[in-house]
Amino acid sequence: MAERVVNVPAHNDVVDLCARLVRFDTTNHGNGDSAGERDAAEFVAQVLSDAGVESTIYESAPGRANVIARLSGRDPSLPALLVQGHLDVVPAAAADWTVPPFSGEIRDGYLWGRGAVDMKDFCAMVLSAVRSMAASGRKPRRDVVLAFVADEEDRGDFGAHWLTAKHPDLFDGCAAAISESGGYTYHVPAADGRTVRLYPVATAERGTAHLRISATGRAGHASRRNDENAVLRLVGALHRLSEHRWPVRLTPTVTAFLERAGAALDVQIDLSDVDATLARLGPAAGLVESTVRNSTTPTVLDAGYKVNVIPSLASAQVDTRTLPGTEDDLLRELDTLLGPHVEREFLTRQPAVEAPVDSTWFSSMADALRSQDPAAVVVPYCMGGGTDAKAFSALGIDCYGFAPLWLPEGFPYRAMAHGVDERVPVEGLRFGAAVLDHFLSHC
Template identity: 75%
Template sequence: MAEPVEFPNTTGNGPTDAPDVVDLCARLIRFDTTNLGGGQSEGERDAAEFVGEVLASAGVESRIYESAPGRANLVARIPGSDPTLSALLVQGHLDVVPADPAEWRLPPFSGEVRDGFLWGRGAVDMKDFCAMVLAAVHAMARDGRTPRRDVVLAFVADEEDKGEFGAHWLVAAHPGLFDGCAVAISESGGYTYHVRDVEGQAVRLYPVGTAERGTAHLRLTANGRAGHGSRRNPDNAVVKLIGAVHALAAHEWPITLTPSVRAFLSRTGEALGVEVDLGDVEGTLARLGPAASLAESTVRNSTTPTMLQAGYKVNVIPGTATALVDTRVLPGTEKALLADVDGLLGPGVEREFVAHQAAVEAPVDSPWFDAMASALRAEDPGAVVVPYCLGGGTDAKAFASLGIDCYGFAPLWLPEGFRYREMAHGVDERVPVAGLRFGARVLERLLATI
């Protein structure tokens, strides 16, 4: 069960102080919410109950919705001062990927602070965001402030698998919870990305996710004639599969510039003082230097073979061979991509979806994006806020199906040299304490003014 919610007086201003975001994040990390996949998960109910208690202590009512025993999703709605305005959805997941303690310097569920960092599985993916949201809500309640528009909070299960017990289930089973929501924020954006301009001066980019490539995970099945390995067999399923997989892996998918990627290249190039030639994207990426890593995987589609399976004995030609291909699809390109895939597979190889979720694209030029940029610049006046497209995916794919514009905005200040993007799912995952406090302030400002 969740530990009782008691908050220390962290700022010395009296008993109504909001809880410290670092303490909140540490306590969330200590819930082992490991998602093993295949419907197997731990601790999500306990973590959701803790979140509910924290919200209750700020005067916010919430409810837990279970998609299956223990697979808990908590939803709350904070009424805004102007009921005519559309609502903002703030969504995050409470589950985490597995962590092997033998590989870590500190126990992965200790939630220990050391050397200015909070350590633990989920510290950046994404219990940091969940804690920052809770701290921001508490700070607003402490000061008697009400958001302008309704704010819907969703803390969900199962993002680290398929979302079938979390966001996708909520959207299908309880869509009314999100009535009136026009925009959503969540993980994978709004963090400091340190680069240098052409004169060597430091530039602090803050990429905000305005798009995600779609997911079209494919299973390829090659059928042939089973037989003895010593005999000639022109209908060998393994050979057919190898040819199809090689064709997909070797294919150079054409560059396709979506609005988010186009805006990223133009605005980042301007901030760095480098030439941007959208007719020569590879050359432009080379000139962007380290900043190119934010776009290099999203200027084209991708088909990456990841798993192969065939046969049971070395001297037996199997009648069937299969492969899994991680296919990622840019907004607006899926139909053409799949047609090309079918042409590359060749005869005797069929494809089917293992997972299929559409790409996400929110407006780059919008009041929502402007409000996020303003909230960041209020805390870091030197922030250069740019849109970008995520190469992978998040629960935004579920909420976007309701017509909600979804943005990756989990603000976090990061020190130069900190390899933040390697932390998610990595060993020794950790987040800077100062970054958590920065993010809580940015979110508080955004919730109060958007």
């Protein structure tokens, strides 16, 4: 059966909105070094104003701008919904790209540029849906808080975490939130030869614990025997860590993904043998294989200052990701693996996020996707990385990854975010705007 997208109204402005957002260089180099989001924020505020929506720009530091607006719903007795996306992007080396990364060029049915997928596409789709509703005199079913924030690509200190710490009242009444990353098409071959269109919606994401691992020892001359060499102690600890295979821990989200994706693909699911189940899932395993276990990945090394000197201190940084409810167990095992004379400290510590799978929110997202693709199979999944959901979930908000996007078969979507030649299908933008319009109108 030929794949097609149905009932997609002509949101002619969403592509232009996305292109114009991409053309703002909002590069975030990290550690406070940023081009800033102010110009993009002012553009967003103007688009909202043209649609009759009043907004406010909150600057956490010069140039680090966040836009907040609140739409009144038809039923103010319902809890509010937060729709949040970030305006900053990661750096792009222009020499590596086919097109200039901030050109917003449209070529071969795609809109190219840094942020086209992560995540100015979502910001444009939200703005398009708001404009469409305003143009037709419609209101969302419930109050909707819009947040276009800074600094997600670093630590959120100038964006979501700053807003929730300094202005939590802006999100009063919000029971749930949507943002990156979920609701996109994932074409998977089924056991019977069919191609199934899965749409994974994130109902969880692993926690982030960036650690510094430090080994101490006795300094000395490198030509002499030294059984207290800090470098060797660190290398030994990292070797034990890298060799350790963390056990399978099935969370409600991952369990639901395996069961529902398996049923849709006609694949036998054995929760007692997850590795064998992943092998049977084929390409769909890519959505879940990183979230059946915790992970500890060494990424940075720092030791020594002269080749003939044994240092007294050697350190490494380890990217640690924890599934909901597992952090304490991981840290106990981690301390055992590190061994004596090696200590750890947190550089960043943000808990895992998990929202209910079987909720009216999830059902409304599924309905909205099926309004544009009746063959959509909507499944929950857990994100392996982290988003601003960690900031907003601390306010008691159930956070979902729902940034709907239609993707053609074979499109390397998961390689686009932070990658070279980042691009998004023009048809996908129009599909996403229509899905969001439906969701905001009915959820």
